[in-house]
Amino acid sequence: EVQLLESGGGLVQPGGSLRLSCAASGFTFSSSTMSWVRQAPGQGLEWVSSISASGATTYYADSVKGRFTISRDNSENTLFLQMNSLRAEDTAVYYCAKDSASFFYWGQGNRVTVSS
Amino acid sequence: DVVLTQSPLSLPVTLGQPASISCRSSQSLVYSDGNTYLSWLQQRPGQTPRRLIYKVSNRDSGVPDRFSGSGSGTDFTLQINRVEAEDVGVYYCMQGTHWPRTFGQGTKVEIK
Numbered sequence: 001e002v003q004l005l006e007s008g009g010g011l012v013q014p015g016g017s018l019r020l021s022c023a024a025s026g027f028t029f030s031s032s033t034m035s036w037v038r039q040a041p042g043q044g045l046e047w048v049s050s051i052s053a054s055g056a057t058t059y060y061a062d063s064v065k066g067r068f069t070i071s072r073d074n075s076e077n078t079l080f081l082q083m084n085s086l087r088a089e090d091t092a093v094y095y096c097a098k099d100s101a102s103f104f105y106w107g108q109g110n111r112v113t114v115s116s
Numbered sequence: 117d118v119v120l121t122q123s124p125l126s127l128p129v130t131l132g133q134p135a136s137i138s139c140r141s142s143q144s145l146v147y148s149d150g151n152t153y154l155s156w157l158q159q160r161p162g163q164t165p166r167r168l169i170y171k172v173s174n175r176d177s178g179v180p181d182r183f184s185g186s187g188s189g190t191d192f193t194l195q196i197n198r199v200e201a202e203d204v205g206v207y208y209c210m211q212g213t214h215w216p217r218t219f220g221q222g223t224k225v226e227i228k
């Protein structure tokens with residue numbers, strides 16, 4: 001059974017940093033592209049970032065480029081999202097998702113709140 | 117960026133009646149491999165999104181056959197035959213052909 005378990009969210013002040021993790025199991029993690037998708041309170045879904053299976057290629061939404069970094073540890077089956085220079089508009093539930101062209105498997109979501 | 121425009125944004129439906137949601141793309145979603153990476157997701161209140169349809173018309177396992185997807189190029193439709201109470205929620209189209217990936221604004225389906 002595929003499982004994606006996120007951790008690392010919480011409350012942070014504007015300008016601060018957080019690192020999200022997504023522990024994967026039930027599939028060959030090292031062969032899968034992975035993604036982050038977020039959803040601001042009461043809003044729709046927004047793709048944030050994706051990373052190739054090897055980690056060599058990354059993609060970012062313009063809204064986070066230069067501030068967020070996606071990475072992975074294939075030996076630990078874990079996906080990361082390092083979020084720096086956080087802004088109020090980054091407040092959202094962050095989901096990790098398997099693949100990048102279409103998302104069948106989703107994590108349970110991890111809430112990030114940016115507020116002073 | 118590819119803009120996906122859904123309509124309507126709000127869809128009140130009577131139980132047992134059909135419902136249809138349109139998703140129009142600002143660019144063709146046909147990828148160089150010949151596939152069209154347009155999917156539909158359902159998000160019930162308070163729940164994680166769930167994919168219903170992938171590559172335009174392929175229903176995911178466990179998805180009731182009252183859900184169907186159709187379309188090509190830039191115009192796509194999600195059809196729900198005989199809406200049931202459990203279908204209440206927000207429906208999103210999403211494209212995985214171009215970077216950045218984009219979602220439609222969402223269509224809220226509610227029971228009249």
